[in-house]
Amino acid sequence: MRLALVTAMACSLAAPPAFAQVATPGAAPAAAAPVVEDFKPSSLNQPGQSFPQVNSQGYVRFRVLAPEAKSVRVSLGLGGRGGTVLNKGTDSAWTATSEGPLDEGFHYYHLTVDGGTFNDPGTLNFYGSTRWESGIEIPARDADFYAVKDVPHGRVEQVLFASPSTGSHRRAFVYTPPGYDATGGTRYPVLYLQHGWGEDETAWSNQGHANLIMDNLIAARKARPFIIVMTYGMTNDVRPGSPGGLASFDITPFRTVLVDELIPYVDRHFRTLADQRHRGMAGLSMGGFETKLIAPKNLDTFGYIGLLSGGTMSPQDVAEVPGYKDKVRLTFVSYGGRELENGQTRGSPARPSTDPAANAAALKRAGLNSVFYVSPGTGHEFQSWRRSLREMAPLLFRD
Amino acid sequence: MRLALVTAMACSLAAPPAFAQVATPGAAPAAAAPVVEDFKPSSLNQPGQSFPQVNSQGYVRFRVLAPEAKSVRVSLGLGGRGGTVLNKGTDSAWTATSEGPLDEGFHYYHLTVDGGTFNDPGTLNFYGSTRWESGIEIPARDADFYAVKDVPHGRVEQVLFASPSTGSHRRAFVYTPPGYDATGGTRYPVLYLQHGWGEDETAWSNQGHANLIMDNLIAARKARPFIIVMTYGMTNDVRPGSPGGLASFDITPFRTVLVDELIPYVDRHFRTLADQRHRGMAGLSMGGFETKLIAPKNLDTFGYIGLLSGGTMSPQDVAEVPGYKDKVRLTFVSYGGRELENGQTRGSPARPSTDPAANAAALKRAGLNSVFYVSPGTGHEFQSWRRSLREMAPLLFRD
Numbered sequence: 001m002r003l004a005l006v007t008a009m010a011c012s013l014a015a016p017p018a019f020a021q022v023a024t025p026g027a028a029p030a031a032a033a034p035v036v037e038d039f040k041p042s043s044l045n046q047p048g049q050s051f052p053q054v055n056s057q058g059y060v061r062f063r064v065l066a067p068e069a070k071s072v073r074v075s076l077g078l079g080g081r082g083g084t085v086l087n088k089g090t091d092s093a094w095t096a097t098s099e100g101p102l103d104e105g106f107h108y109y110h111l112t113v114d115g116g117t118f119n120d121p122g123t124l125n126f127y128g129s130t131r132w133e134s135g136i137e138i139p140a141r142d143a144d145f146y147a148v149k150d151v152p153h154g155r156v157e158q159v160l161f162a163s164p165s166t167g168s169h170r171r172a173f174v175y176t177p178p179g180y181d182a183t184g185g186t187r188y189p190v191l192y193l194q195h196g197w198g199e200d201e202t203a204w205s206n207q208g209h210a211n212l213i214m215d216n217l218i219a220a221r222k223a224r225p226f227i228i229v230m231t232y233g234m235t236n237d238v239r240p241g242s243p244g245g246l247a248s249f250d251i252t253p254f255r256t257v258l259v260d261e262l263i264p265y266v267d268r269h270f271r272t273l274a275d276q277r278h279r280g281m282a283g284l285s286m287g288g289f290e291t292k293l294i295a296p297k298n299l300d301t302f303g304y305i306g307l308l309s310g311g312t313m314s315p316q317d318v319a320e321v322p323g324y325k326d327k328v329r330l331t332f333v334s335y336g337g338r339e340l341e342n343g344q345t346r347g348s349p350a351r352p353s354t355d356p357a358a359n360a361a362a363l364k365r366a367g368l369n370s371v372f373y374v375s376p377g378t379g380h381e382f383q384s385w386r387r388s389l390r391e392m393a394p395l396l397f398r399d
Numbered sequence: 400m401r402l403a404l405v406t407a408m409a410c411s412l413a414a415p416p417a418f419a420q421v422a423t424p425g426a427a428p429a430a431a432a433p434v435v436e437d438f439k440p441s442s443l444n445q446p447g448q449s450f451p452q453v454n455s456q457g458y459v460r461f462r463v464l465a466p467e468a469k470s471v472r473v474s475l476g477l478g479g480r481g482g483t484v485l486n487k488g489t490d491s492a493w494t495a496t497s498e499g500p501l502d503e504g505f506h507y508y509h510l511t512v513d514g515g516t517f518n519d520p521g522t523l524n525f526y527g528s529t530r531w532e533s534g535i536e537i538p539a540r541d542a543d544f545y546a547v548k549d550v551p552h553g554r555v556e557q558v559l560f561a562s563p564s565t566g567s568h569r570r571a572f573v574y575t576p577p578g579y580d581a582t583g584g585t586r587y588p589v590l591y592l593q594h595g596w597g598e599d600e601t602a603w604s605n606q607g608h609a610n611l612i613m614d615n616l617i618a619a620r621k622a623r624p625f626i627i628v629m630t631y632g633m634t635n636d637v638r639p640g641s642p643g644g645l646a647s648f649d650i651t652p653f654r655t656v657l658v659d660e661l662i663p664y665v666d667r668h669f670r671t672l673a674d675q676r677h678r679g680m681a682g683l684s685m686g687g688f689e690t691k692l693i694a695p696k697n698l699d700t701f702g703y704i705g706l707l708s709g710g711t712m713s714p715q716d717v718a719e720v721p722g723y724k725d726k727v728r729l730t731f732v733s734y735g736g737r738e739l740e741n742g743q744t745r746g747s748p749a750r751p752s753t754d755p756a757a758n759a760a761a762l763k764r765a766g767l768n769s770v771f772y773v774s775p776g777t778g779h780e781f782q783s784w785r786r787s788l789r790e791m792a793p794l795l796f797r798d
Contacts, residue, residue, distance in 0.1 A: 066512065116512065132445060155556045161552075169552065
């Protein structure tokens, strides 16, 4: 289903690639704890592949076959120290265990083999950093909320919609909730949900498990069933070898695709409640940045706004938008706890110049429905955004 | 959307991995023709990647960065000679041009870097040979039939269906034709379409462009709109490190999933014409083998049978199935031309012990609706199967 429409751009407005950090468990000093030998294959390994493995503490053990290689490194590990260096054993395999446990959740990574960048043949690939990267999953204590359970499951549908403004047919994925296929004529609200820089329209399903999160919330009656639409967030035409830079970043082309082309397509082809109070926009990282650029200027289109590790909405921002207080039914802002702790994301949309917690509190005091959420112990990575969706979804379309 | 249900097995009943062959163009002697320097990035490259490239003759030029490597090879090239050896240039890049032009269409491949198996970081990945492989597309002269055109597009929907027999929720992709989303109550026939050995339920959409082939056939009024259901064809539970062998191959588990679990799910959740004369089963390579094992024994379920590079239906086969002649409305058998020419697939399901062309002719003489198709100049690869679907689809559900 790959089409020419999946392009990429370099953009310094964007967040840096989401490298994992070494977690320091709150209770016990990790450095002193011995590595427990209960390693199991990562849940994201390719079929039949034994490595990489993860243990109950969150350590990762890598094993890569490259008998004649001079050096093999993994980009995961201690940030800033160049990742994990693998050592060659007597069996031609390169192995290493991460220096410390990794944060819970999903991490992108890749190998450096003799100076070249390759993926780990043991794992599945996920689109991030404008390339298909290797992925690994550190089982989270709260993984149950995105587990595949014996509950009714919605669908994830690939649609191709005409985009006259870009002269193409573009791809979107549409989550329809359980029950959508029933013969009844029930209509549903719609959330437009954007990925981050270097990712694409596959991210929220593949890395984020947005469909499973919704299935489980709906089964538990914690969220109203609604449709989620995910499309590629950048319309910049990036030809091979000439990625666009900041100079070419312009929200207008994407706004046109989203508001003038995709939304009418969705309202025509799906059973939607096609009005402002049943339509929201949210995004992670650069997707939050895009949400902030688009939604407040289109308040007759969107009634709900979510910024996940992707900026803040300050009282000043709100004051500049006529009607914001009356029209916006929810302003949801979230971050990973590590993003706020250590300044690693300084300079990215995830680290705005004003304090997002203080802004959210000020909006609340001013009478807006403002919700602020911090994902405990996670960084600028998908575990923060899975949890943010879990927190945000129950607050949407509650009228 | 990756779930534990995507597993793999080794099975010597199956076809070998589909390596490309060097084509010898019919008109001009390729060996003498100089390589034309009009190389362009492959349409399957990752965003922004310039290599690999393909020229107008079908030659491929590879370029891989691995400054410290001792050797880099590509598995594509002259079959049996170990692929294409890359040479290190002064710029730290390893490059080579294939010795000859490759067949039109899609080819799987991978790199061997210092003895290790890796994917080409330049290209997208496709599941084949029980691993995510690199893919390259040699533009075919008839590529128009699977091009993304300005026609109404159907959807490809991921569903998760309960499978009590395997204790899991399993994944299927469902193509619904343009117009399916209309408010009308139109019901549609269903084709169950299976992948080959080492592939999975993503293959027919990603490598095969089944959705685009159908969109274009329907727009041209050459095929009746119908639903296509694609699921993972092997239920064998293959744990990491212990792939199942031939001994564990048993059609019963898959028959149970398909006939007792998936078909009822589809008939319950989609607007289907839920009877034998509006339901077909077809598959490529091992999927054809499965079709032949399942469909003739379930003729109250399936009225159409398609074997694409996946076996033959002989008069003897038909004679052994009570009611075959009355109940089966189409027996479609196809091969790639190269599979019949040079015996490369001997011993696989694609090279049956009796002559498929003669069998098809005999069935026709006996009054059955038997159609035999040979894809010109292609082997045991997806270009044969794309064309086979194009030929078969117009013949389905014509009552």
